[in-house]
Amino acid sequence: MDRRRFLVGSSALVGATAVSPTSLTTEHVSAQDTHDTHDTHDTHDAAQRATSPSSPLVIPNGRLLPHRVVGDVKVFHLVAEEFDHEIAPGLTIRAWGFNGATPGPVIEATEGDRVRIYVTNRLPEPTATHWHGLFVPSGMDGVSGLSQPPIQPGQTFRYDLEMRRAGTFMYHSHYDEMTQIALGAVGMFIVHPRRPSGPRIDRDFVLMLHEWSIHPGTRRPDALAMNDFNVLTFNGKAYPATQPLVVRRGERVRFRFGNLGPMDHHPIHLHGYAFELTATDGGPIPPSARFKETTVLVPVGSTRDVELVATDVGDWAMHCHMTHHVMNQMGHEVPTMIGADTTRADAIIARTVPGYMSMGQTGMGSMSAMDMPLPTNSISMRSAPGPHGPIDMGGMFTVLKVREDLASYDDPGWYQPPPGTLAREATTDELAADGIEISPAPR
Numbered sequence: 001m002d003r004r005r006f007l008v009g010s011s012a013l014v015g016a017t018a019v020s021p022t023s024l025t026t027e028h029v030s031a032q033d034t035h036d037t038h039d040t041h042d043t044h045d046a047a048q049r050a051t052s053p054s055s056p057l058v059i060p061n062g063r064l065l066p067h068r069v070v071g072d073v074k075v076f077h078l079v080a081e082e083f084d085h086e087i088a089p090g091l092t093i094r095a096w097g098f099n100g101a102t103p104g105p106v107i108e109a110t111e112g113d114r115v116r117i118y119v120t121n122r123l124p125e126p127t128a129t130h131w132h133g134l135f136v137p138s139g140m141d142g143v144s145g146l147s148q149p150p151i152q153p154g155q156t157f158r159y160d161l162e163m164r165r166a167g168t169f170m171y172h173s174h175y176d177e178m179t180q181i182a183l184g185a186v187g188m189f190i191v192h193p194r195r196p197s198g199p200r201i202d203r204d205f206v207l208m209l210h211e212w213s214i215h216p217g218t219r220r221p222d223a224l225a226m227n228d229f230n231v232l233t234f235n236g237k238a239y240p241a242t243q244p245l246v247v248r249r250g251e252r253v254r255f256r257f258g259n260l261g262p263m264d265h266h267p268i269h270l271h272g273y274a275f276e277l278t279a280t281d282g283g284p285i286p287p288s289a290r291f292k293e294t295t296v297l298v299p300v301g302s303t304r305d306v307e308l309v310a311t312d313v314g315d316w317a318m319h320c321h322m323t324h325h326v327m328n329q330m331g332h333e334v335p336t337m338i339g340a341d342t343t344r345a346d347a348i349i350a351r352t353v354p355g356y357m358s359m360g361q362t363g364m365g366s367m368s369a370m371d372m373p374l375p376t377n378s379i380s381m382r383s384a385p386g387p388h389g390p391i392d393m394g395g396m397f398t399v400l401k402v403r404e405d406l407a408s409y410d411d412p413g414w415y416q417p418p419p420g421t422l423a424r425e426a427t428t429d430e431l432a433a434d435g436i437e438i439s440p441a442p443r
């Protein structure tokens with residue numbers, strides 16, 4: 001049993017017994033998270049930092065919000081502020097979020113807990129924080145003007161909440177939502193059941209979906225965008241910066257998806273598996289009402305929990321199935337060139353623009369592999385190296401890596417298919433033996 005396996009096991013024990021307040025104090029208040037610990041230097045070791053020793057959650061590219069226990073209350077401190085955030089190497093934005101992170105650090109509690117959350121506003125305008133899906137007193141609901149006065153810049157407000165039920169919830173700004181959400185002031189809020197039922201979850205992933213409008217060469221997300229979002233992220237990262245989801249074969253896996261993007265719902269598709277929707281932020285779905293799916297739609301303002309048992313080893317793509325949501329900074333104001341004969345036009349244009357070459361006449365797949373100059377601070381159309389060539393995916397794309405043997409949950413590298421299990425070009429003999437005739441390509 002390796003160290004992380006042991007820690008996951010011990011956390012299950014903690015969850016099953018009454019949590020002693022003092023046992024959590026020192027573990028949760030660590031240097032892991034202070035508001036000036038920004039996540040612009042994420043490396044593959046972030047998965048280690050993401051999870052506190054007593055938490056069963058796995059937060060790719062993210063981390064927990066630490067707390068201290070005062071009396072019988074869990075006390076958290078959120079700081080709404082502006083900071084630099086790296087979406088992927090080459091693209092850093094000026095974001096608004098919490099404690100230097102977007103999405104903000106994950107708040108974790110247990111059903112029945114009394115929780116106090118201080119929110120300090122370091123933004124240049126007022127804010128207020130809403131606890132999305134949680135049952136709270138009306139005056140603690142965080143809607144500026146309706147449930148409370150706005151938190152002015154420099155002020156710190158206090159929210160007292162009781163964890164009335166377990167589930168996957170979220171938190172977000174509820175003042176100038178259009179701007180503050182577009183710039184990233186969102187986060188996940190997980191409440192564990194006091195008495196867990198059902199099979200034990202071995203890998204409990206938290207993934208927040210978000211969309212951004214970031215014009216190439218700029219750093220400030222466009223808060224006025226309504227339709228043309230061009231950067232799509234899991235936990236604030238666009239592929240290839242999304243950390244792989246590493247699982248040992250046979251483990252039970254839960255994905256907790258949350259969507260507080262401005263406008264779009266995301267159909268998240270997983271290859272190689274079917275999963276069951278087990279809960280939304282409205283509550284658990286009884287086992288008799290569950291059914292299998294390979295894609296789960298995560299609407300704006302909702303969470304979705306799905307579960308599976310990782311029976312099949314391999315590298316399995318998990319991504320939004322909206323094709324433009326797996327692109328990085330795709331521009332849409334260009335004519336389609338597919339099928340166009342540009343020979344004469346290219347020759348004419350090249351007289352004034354040396355080296356000019358039209359692109360996209362045979363499709364656009366190869367364009368992502370070209371090393372074209374880009375505006376500074378942009379990740380347009382770049383592909384990532386894969387084990388069998390460039391992977392021309394970006395945005396809301398990640399990889400579930402299921403392995404037979406794992407020494408740790410660090411990235412195990414690419415899957416090596418056993419002999420005879422890798423697609424390849426068919427031979428002439430094979431085609432003939434199976435009666436496949438290839439007619440000449442039509443002109």
Ligand SMILES: [Cu+2]
Pocket residue numbers: 232264265266267320321322325396
């Ligand atoms: Cu999508």
